[in-house]
Amino acid sequence: MTQPRSEFLKTVIDRGFLHQCTDLEALDAAAMSGRIAAYIGFDCTADSLHVGNLVSIMMLRWLQRTGHRPIVLMGGGTTKVGDPSGKDEVRKLLSETDIARNMAGIKLAFAKFLSFGQGKTDAVMVNNADWLDRLEYIPFLREYGRHFSVNRMLGLDSVKLRLEREQPLTFLEFNYMILQAYDFLELARRQGCVLQMGGSDQWGNIVGGVDLGRRIEDRALFGLTTPLITTASGAKMGKTAQGAVWLNDDRLPAYDYWQFWRNTEDSDVGRFLRLFTELPLAEIDRLEKLRGQELNEAKKTLANAATALCHGEAAARDAAETARKTFEEGGLAEGLPTVTFAAAQFAQGIEAFRVVVEAGLAKSNGEARRLIRQGGVRLNDAVMTDEMQKITHRDLGAGGTLKISVGGKRHALVRIGLPA
């Protein structure tokens, strides 16, 4: 199509958020003619969202920034069914209490990215359990079930994949797309919602809703999907040593979140800046042209901006400052993870490997020992060789603190604690 005219679509396309759209021109016209409401659904399968969800969240944020109304749909109802998309195996059934707890955790993140309230472009949050829980089987089947063709559903990737691999697909899961389609219609009725967005794996489910709206009420609904974001090396984004990169700081501290972005691969920097920050495109063009070591500046900018969005400006500044002191000055920085030992323990001396474990830099004594033997541990930047070396008062620098490091990136502080 020709260039979109609406602010919303222009932004979405220029920044790399668009994968597929059911009718880009008509959607563009709708967005030009006034405020639209759009939604994305999030199932409550974990108690925090992670960076894999960030593309969707940023979509809603841009929607709001360009004058439209975002709807966050919590899948309190659909989580009980389980989305087969992109899954090789049947999902475990989650209990109602699990779902409620997960929903509470997920809400925390949205409060940071969107502004909620009663205003015209304020975001709203709804829970599909509100209507799905009340559905009656036979009436639902007669009214909505007849609009779904099993022939077509069998062709959907989410279903086809399972069948081709001869993996089980339960009837429960098979119904997921019907419920998601119904959600869209319900939101259109309740909130005047005309657009559903989501990851590319949601295409089939989204189109199902668009079709249902047309068939039942002749509504013009739109679907738009975002690309699956992988790193340049092809890995699914958002894994670290500890696991997923969570958005909630009780699952992943802001400092580690910052580090995640700081360690972006060179070839991903420009793309990530466009997707995960709100820096002007001209600025991003400049940053991604930096070469070699200079590109590290762009990575810091990325880390600062992304962390500020998720954890706030102050947390981003702290993380950046901690990183600067630690990596660029090789010094001690407040803000690193800290362990304390009693003065009496220092007096006796503590075996080095125990300190490494206590600092959370190794999972077991054996691992800590191996790390030290392999020359992977440094005490105040001096490589350690003896895992039995005693850490004592003498190792504490000014301020009564010492730094212990594993590898180039993981650091912790050790200091004297108050007598227990």
Place this chain on the structure above:
RNA sequence: GGAGGGGUGGCCGAGUGGCUAAAGGCAGCAGACUGUAAAUCUGCCGACGUACGUCUACGUAGGUUCGAAUCCUACCCCCUCCA
């Protein structure tokens, strides 16, 4: 309900009585090289003990055996086909 197949370490996946803490791959960690990047090479990769060692582990619970992931029994779960 019937017949058959299967449950092994974070994941995939070998292994059908001792040589198996369990091949191989992936993921991960460390070292070298660097730019807190990527790629490459090297080493590590159940827990505990400074090594020889001990313990825990192959769906669960028992049993056979000097010795079991491997054999037997019961149970649980999953898959395929048939009804």
